[in-house]
Amino acid sequence: MRNALVLYFQYVGVSIRGQLQYRASFVMQSIGEFWAHVTEFIAIWALFHRFGSIGGWSLPEVALLYGLVNTQWAITDMIGRGFDAFDTMVKSGDFDRVLLRPRATTLQLAGLEFTLRRLGRLAQGLAILVWALVALNILWTPGKVALFVLAVAGGVCLFYGLLVVQATLCFWTVESLEIMNVFTYGGLETARYPVSIYRPNFRRFFTAVVPLACVTYFPALALLGRADPLGSTLVFQYAAPLAGLIFLLVSLQVWKFGVRHYQSTGS
Amino acid sequence: MRPYWAMLSARFRTLLQYRAAALAGFGTQLFFGVVIVMTYQAFYSANTTPQPMSLEHVVSYIWLGQALFALMPWAPDADIRLLIRTGGVAYELLRPVNVYWLWFSRALARRTAPTVLRSIPMFITAMLLLGLQPPASLASGLAWGMATVCAVLLASAIATIFGIGMIWTISGEGLHRLVSPLVMLLSGMLIPLPLMPAWSQTFLRVLPFRGLADIPFRLYLGDIPPSSVGPMLLHQLTWVALLALFGHWLLSRAMRRLVVQGG
Amino acid sequence: MPHIVVENLAKTFQVAERDPGVWGAIRGLAKRRYRTVHALDGVSFSIEPGELVGYIGPNGAGKSTTVKVLAGILVPDSGRCEVQGRVPWKDRIAHVADIGVVFGQRTQLWWDLPVIESFDLLRDIYRVSKSDYTRARDELIAMLDIEPILDVPVRQLSLGQRMRCDLAASLLHSPSLLYLDEPTIGLDAVSKLAVREFITRLNRTRQVTVILTTHDMDDIEALCTRVMVINEGKILSDGTLADLRAGVTKERWLIVDLVNGEDTVTDSAANVVRRDGARVTLAFDPERVPTPELIRRVTANHAIRDLFVENPPIEEIIARIYRETKS
Numbered sequence: 001m002r003n004a005l006v007l008y009f010q011y012v013g014v015s016i017r018g019q020l021q022y023r024a025s026f027v028m029q030s031i032g033e034f035w036a037h038v039t040e041f042i043a044i045w046a047l048f049h050r051f052g053s054i055g056g057w058s059l060p061e062v063a064l065l066y067g068l069v070n071t072q073w074a075i076t077d078m079i080g081r082g083f084d085a086f087d088t089m090v091k092s093g094d095f096d097r098v099l100l101r102p103r104a105t106t107l108q109l110a111g112l113e114f115t116l117r118r119l120g121r122l123a124q125g126l127a128i129l130v131w132a133l134v135a136l137n138i139l140w141t142p143g144k145v146a147l148f149v150l151a152v153a154g155g156v157c158l159f160y161g162l163l164v165v166q167a168t169l170c171f172w173t174v175e176s177l178e179i180m181n182v183f184t185y186g187g188l189e190t191a192r193y194p195v196s197i198y199r200p201n202f203r204r205f206f207t208a209v210v211p212l213a214c215v216t217y218f219p220a221l222a223l224l225g226r227a228d229p230l231g232s233t234l235v236f237q238y239a240a241p242l243a244g245l246i247f248l249l250v251s252l253q254v255w256k257f258g259v260r261h262y263q264s265t266g267s
Numbered sequence: 268m269r270p271y272w273a274m275l276s277a278r279f280r281t282l283l284q285y286r287a288a289a290l291a292g293f294g295t296q297l298f299f300g301v302v303i304v305m306t307y308q309a310f311y312s313a314n315t316t317p318q319p320m321s322l323e324h325v326v327s328y329i330w331l332g333q334a335l336f337a338l339m340p341w342a343p344d345a346d347i348r349l350l351i352r353t354g355g356v357a358y359e360l361l362r363p364v365n366v367y368w369l370w371f372s373r374a375l376a377r378r379t380a381p382t383v384l385r386s387i388p389m390f391i392t393a394m395l396l397l398g399l400q401p402p403a404s405l406a407s408g409l410a411w412g413m414a415t416v417c418a419v420l421l422a423s424a425i426a427t428i429f430g431i432g433m434i435w436t437i438s439g440e441g442l443h444r445l446v447s448p449l450v451m452l453l454s455g456m457l458i459p460l461p462l463m464p465a466w467s468q469t470f471l472r473v474l475p476f477r478g479l480a481d482i483p484f485r486l487y488l489g490d491i492p493p494s495s496v497g498p499m500l501l502h503q504l505t506w507v508a509l510l511a512l513f514g515h516w517l518l519s520r521a522m523r524r525l526v527v528q529g530g
Numbered sequence: 531m532p533h534i535v536v537e538n539l540a541k542t543f544q545v546a547e548r549d550p551g552v553w554g555a556i557r558g559l560a561k562r563r564y565r566t567v568h569a570l571d572g573v574s575f576s577i578e579p580g581e582l583v584g585y586i587g588p589n590g591a592g593k594s595t596t597v598k599v600l601a602g603i604l605v606p607d608s609g610r611c612e613v614q615g616r617v618p619w620k621d622r623i624a625h626v627a628d629i630g631v632v633f634g635q636r637t638q639l640w641w642d643l644p645v646i647e648s649f650d651l652l653r654d655i656y657r658v659s660k661s662d663y664t665r666a667r668d669e670l671i672a673m674l675d676i677e678p679i680l681d682v683p684v685r686q687l688s689l690g691q692r693m694r695c696d697l698a699a700s701l702l703h704s705p706s707l708l709y710l711d712e713p714t715i716g717l718d719a720v721s722k723l724a725v726r727e728f729i730t731r732l733n734r735t736r737q738v739t740v741i742l743t744t745h746d747m748d749d750i751e752a753l754c755t756r757v758m759v760i761n762e763g764k765i766l767s768d769g770t771l772a773d774l775r776a777g778v779t780k781e782r783w784l785i786v787d788l789v790n791g792e793d794t795v796t797d798s799a800a801n802v803v804r805r806d807g808a809r810v811t812l813a814f815d816p817e818r819v820p821t822p823e824l825i826r827r828v829t830a831n832h833a834i835r836d837l838f839v840e841n842p843p844i845e846e847i848i849a850r851i852y853r854e855t856k857s
Contacts, residue, residue, distance in 0.1 A: 007654050014651055018642035021683070024437045032444025039448040043457040049464055050318065051310040097638055099603040101655050102627035108655075178291035182298045190302050197309035198302075263619060264605045265543070 004107055011111025019116045026116050033120030037070065041128060044192070055197040060135035061224060062193060067129025069191040069216050072155025073184070074122035080160050082112030086167035087174040095262070105259055106252060109167070136224065144223055147238055151219035154241030158215050159184065161244070161251035168251075168258035183210050191216040196229050203230070211243035270364045271372040278346075278376030289384035292337070296389060300333040300397065319461040323400065324488050328459045330399040331484045334389035337381035338419060339456060339479065340426035341447045343439070344377045347430035356434070356525065367511070367518050370430055374423040382419075403489025410496040414483035417503035421478045424510035425450065431514060434521040455481035461490070475506035531615070533707065533739045534577040534600065539609035541570040541595055541763075569595040570606065571763030579706070580737040582729070584754035586744065588852055592763045593743045597709050600741070602626055613707065627656060630700035634712035637696055639684045645695045646680040649702060656703035663702065670698040674728055690721030697728060701738075708732070710742045714749055726752045747844040759851055766851055771844070778847050778854075783840050784812040784824060789833035797827060808835070813842070 019026055044066065048059040057065075077084070086109070089095050098108045138144065166180040187210060195203045195213045207213045221228050222237035232240075304326050311322040320328070347370060350356050359366055393399035402408035429447070432439030451457050453476035460471050460481040471477055482499050485491040491499065544564040569592050577583055587593050598604035599611055602618030602625040611618060618625045632638075639648040653663045671677050674694040679687060687695065693713060700708065710729070714722045730753060733740050742753060750757055750771070757774055759767040767774050783803070786795060791808035799819035804811035814824055821839055828834065 003657070010651060010654055014640055014643060014647065017647070018640065021642055025440060028437055028441045028444060032441070035445055036448040039452040040457065043452060046458060046463050047310060050462055051314045053313060054306065054309050055313070092636075094636065096598070096603055097631075097633075097636070099622065100601060100626050100629075100631050102623045102657075103655055104623075178288060179294050181295045186295065186298045186302065189299060193306055193309070198305050202301075202305070263603060 004104070007103070008107060008111050011108075012114040015112070015114040016116060029117035030120035030123075033117060034124045035120075037121055037124040041066065041124075055194050056229075057194050060132050061220075061226075063128050063132035064136065064223070065194065065216050065220055066192040067125055067127075067132050068151060068220065069155065069188055069212075070125030071122065071129055072125075072152055072215065073159050073188050074118055074125045075152075075156045076159035076163065078115050078118040078122065079110065080163040081115045082109035083160075083163040083167040085113075087170045087177055090170045091174055099259075099263075106164075106255065138223055139225075143238070147219050147222055147241070150241045151215055154219075154244030155212075155215035156244070157248040158211060158244035159187075161248040162187075162210070164248070164251040164255050168255050171258040171262045187212045194220075211240075211247060214240035214243035270362070271368050274369055275372040275376050278373055279380045281380075289381060292381070293385050293388050296333045296336055296385065297392065300330055300389075300393065303329050304398070320459055320490065323398070324490060325459055325462070326398045327400045327488055328455070328484050330389070330393040330397060331487060332456050332480060334386040334393065335382060335415070335418075335480070335483075336456075337385050338378050338422050339454070340374075340378075340422045340429065340450060343429040343433050343443055344374055344426055346373060346377070348433055351433050351436075360522065360525070366522075367427070367431075367515050370518075371423055371427045371511070371514075374426040374430065375419065377426065378419050378422050400488070402487050404493065406493035407486060407489045410493040410499075411483050411487035413496065414478075414486050414499055414503065417500055417507065418479050418483050420507045421475065421503055421510070424507050424514060425475075425479075428510060428514050428517060431517045431521050434525060450476055450479070453477065454479040455484065459484075461485075475503075475510065478503035478506055532576040533579040533581070533614060534575075535610065535612045536576065536596075536600075537574045537610040539570050539573040539596070539599060539606050539611055540568070541599070541604070541606045543567045543569055568763045570599070570609075573609070573760070573763070573765055575758060575765060575768055577739060577741070579739055580733065581756060582733045582740045582742070582754055584742050584744065584750040584757040585760065586750065586757060586848065587760035591761045593760060594711070595763075596760070597631075597711065597741070597743065601629060601631060601709060627703065628705050628707065630703070630705040630708045632693075632696050632700045632708070632710050632713055634693065634710075634715040637684060637692055638699055639692070639695060641685050642683055644681045644683055645676070645687075648684065648695075648699060652699055652702050658703050662704065666702050666704050667698075670701055673731065674698050675724075690717050690724070693717060693721065693725060694728075697725065701732070704736075705738070707739045708741070710740060710744075712744050712746075713742070714744065714746050722746075722748075729753055747848065751844055759848065761852055774851075775841060775844075775847055778850050779842065780815055780817060781813050781842055782816055782821070783842055784814060784821075784828070785838055785840065786810045786812065786828060786832070786834055787836040789835050793832060795828065795832055797824065797831075800824060 041063075044062070045059065048054075048062070053059075054062065082089075086095075089098075098105055101108060162180065162183050166177060166184075169177060169180070187206065190198070190202075190206060191212045195206060195217045198206075203213070218228075218232055218237040218240040220226075221232070222234060228237075307322060307325050307329065311318070311325075350359065359369065362369070390399070394401065402411055425446075429439070429443040432442040453460075453471060453474055455477060456479070460468075460477055463471060471481075478499075482491070482503060486493065486496060486499065543566070545567055546564055571592075573592070573596060585593055585596070595604065599606050600613060600618060602613075602622045605619045613625065614628070616625055639645060640651065649667060653667075658666070671680070674697060676691070676694050676698060679691050679695070682691075684692060684695070697713070713729070714725055717725065726749065729740060729742070732738050740753075742749065744750065755770060757767070757769070757771055758765055759774070767777055769777070784800065786809070788795070788808045788810060795802060795810045795812065797812065797814075800812040800814040802810055803813045812824075812828075814821075825837065825839075828837070
């Protein structure tokens with residue numbers, strides 16, 4: 001395990017050194033990603049400017065959700081490129097090289113790329129998050145700090161799991177993968193507002209199947225000390241982010257199954 | 268006209284082959300539309316002050332945006348990018364044609380083919396199931412059709428500029444990365460422009476970007492009456508002309524650079 | 531004990547077929563037709579430690595399927611396969627730690643990094659101890675003469691330089707078995723010779739077992755003591771180059787340079803197989819007509835500038851083997 005971790009960080013170092021050879025391009029892309037999401041938030045701000053609130057949530061409260069989910073995704077996007085771009089790897093046959101090395105396939109793919117340009121996106125997510133936390137005057141307790149960290153970690157696990165599932169699909173088809181964007185980018189769009197505003201089936205889907213609400217909405221309720229119109233308890237709100245971890249563990253099992261399929265068909 | 272038409276139709280036919288991508292894109296767009304519509308319903312339900320646009324109109328506006336999403340010039344087209352990266356751009360210079368219009372034709376195909384594939388199922392689904400209203404009147408429908416054609420030209424003109432910019436690799440990357448988010452925000456693709464703050468409306472009216480989405484969508488809804496179609500088309504076409512002029516100038520600068528550096 | 535034992539290996543693939551056109555695509559959505567391809571159809575062989583085996587066959591013959599099975603990244607439908615007493619796909623990680631693989635078409639080095647950094651990373655991936663690594667690395671660097679290019683990013687290397695670095699990279703963990711997939715493809719003449727010389731030395735001095743797939747018959751003639759020919763999933767021939775020749779034809783070629791380029795050469799015991807200007811190639815069976823006899827007859831009947839006798843080139847032999855399986 002320690003050895004694997006050391007190797008992972010070596011992979012990361014290699015990836016960063018490679019990208020820094022194109023420094024100007026990396027700086028430009030980071031700024032671009034930051035700016036793209038700033039305009040996105042301007043649109044949200046404009047809606048609050050006109051309507052005041054959504055489902056009883058104010059702009060800073062929604063900004064907490066927005067900042068949380070964007071930070072989660074930005075981190076995942078930064079460390080999950082190996083899975084996200086897995087279709088090109090299967091098409092080119094480079095996955096065979098991964099299998100030819102005496103290390104876990106997941107470790108090799110996770111280490112494949114540490115995408116620096118996502119720092120722009122991460123900076124935007126964190127900036128919104130910090131602004132929200134300052135504007136909200138949350139009464140921090142050790143429990144809340146722990147919950148906050150757990151929520152970010154749970155969200156990263158969940159999104160990472162989605163990328164692993166998306167990569168697993170590549171063993172069967174490399175077409176139509178765009179449909180996975182429904183869960184990643186669609187999830188991002190969904191989770192920036194409280195799920196209580198959505199229709200029940202939709203809500204259930206993002207709580208029980210792809211448990212995005214468990215890493216954003218429920219912990220946010222606990223942080224804000226808001227009562228849940230859906231009736232969740234405080235204990236549930238604290239435990240909910242674990243669903244992200246469970247999702248990742250299940251995804252990794254699915255991945256193993258996919259690799260076995262690949263080894264028997266060699267597609 | 269012949270070479271440009273040939274380029275347009277060749278690219279168009281190539282792009283029509285990406286049916287699986289279109290199907291997946293349709294599914295994604297449908298999902299996004301459903302989410303966005305629900306958020307507007309939530310915004311409107313708790314708010315009693317009169318708004319510049321009714322919820323019904325906003326819902327239709329959203330679905331039009333989802334249906335015509337592939338039209339937007341949000342990045343340099345992949346084939347131009349590839350052309351420049353592989354040095355294939357040198358061959359383009361060898362052809363006895365105006366490179367600007369050649370690239371414009373490419374951009375035009377890149378806008379129309381995926382849009383045709385994706386928008387038709389989206390229109391049908393949204394109209395039957397998801398609250399997209401038909402055009403306010405026959406006249407509104409016609410006005411919308413004309414404005415959409417102009418929107419395609421406008422989008423192609425912007426995409427062509429992004430493409431030309433790629434010749435200055437880093438600065439070109441910067442250009443599109445800074446401008447394309449603005450295109451999305453100021454065209455009405457992110458939120459309907461009438462919902463933007465009142466003080467911003469003057470700027471929005473002058474800028475070219477509303478010609479991409481806001482003008483055709485509101486003509487469709489009758490929010491802009493069909494009688495005003497003339498000034499609207501004039502707005503769009505003036506900007507197409509200005510951007511084409513700018514594109515020509517930019518390309519001539521880029522060519523000089525290519526000749527000097529040898530590609 | 532043999533290094534590799536393969537018995538009756540079989541592998542089939544299902545290939546989806548689609549009719550052309552839009553209608554075909556639509557029908558393909560509803561119901562897919564599959565064609566079964568026998569990539570391996572009862573393949574058996576065994577390879578001793580330290581052998582250098584050429585494995586040849588046309589594209590799609592089953593070469594790479596065999597190599598993938600031996601490498602443990604593909605599971606066959608049936609048959610037995612053991613490499614050093616281990617079933618390759620049963621424990622992938624333990625198995626691949628002891629093999630090296632080079633694909634001529636693809637590099638395993640990190641594109642944007644100096645070569646030496648790729649080497650260092652591979653050391654950690656393969657968990658090679660510091661002292662073993664340093665020894666293996668320095669030896670390989672000296673053998674392949676890559677010292678001057680170690681600090682160059684891989685993307686800036688020529689194909690020949692890159693191949694030498696790739697060879698080193700695949701051997702840093704001192705594997706006992708090396709698969710080379712078209713290691714000389716696209717290389718210039720000098721680089722080809724360097725690669726061949728290295729492979730020979732490696733095989734002789736370190737007793738590394740090498741399996742080489744290639745389309746370049748010069749590679750085979752220069753390197754391999756043993757050649758296996760595969761087509762349509764079946765091994766057609768397995769033995770030395772001389773065995774391979776003898777199995778196909780006893781034919782030899784008499785190549786004649788005529789004084790008069792317009793002249794024609796005819797002999798009852800030989801056929802003209804090739805004609806380039808004044809050079810005529812005659813194929814004959816030395817059992818039907820002894821070589822001196824044929825030379826005597828030809829020199830008696832024609833004005834000759836020069837002549838020599840050789841074996842038909844290996845390409846010719848291989849092409850005949852493929853043709854025979856077709857018919």
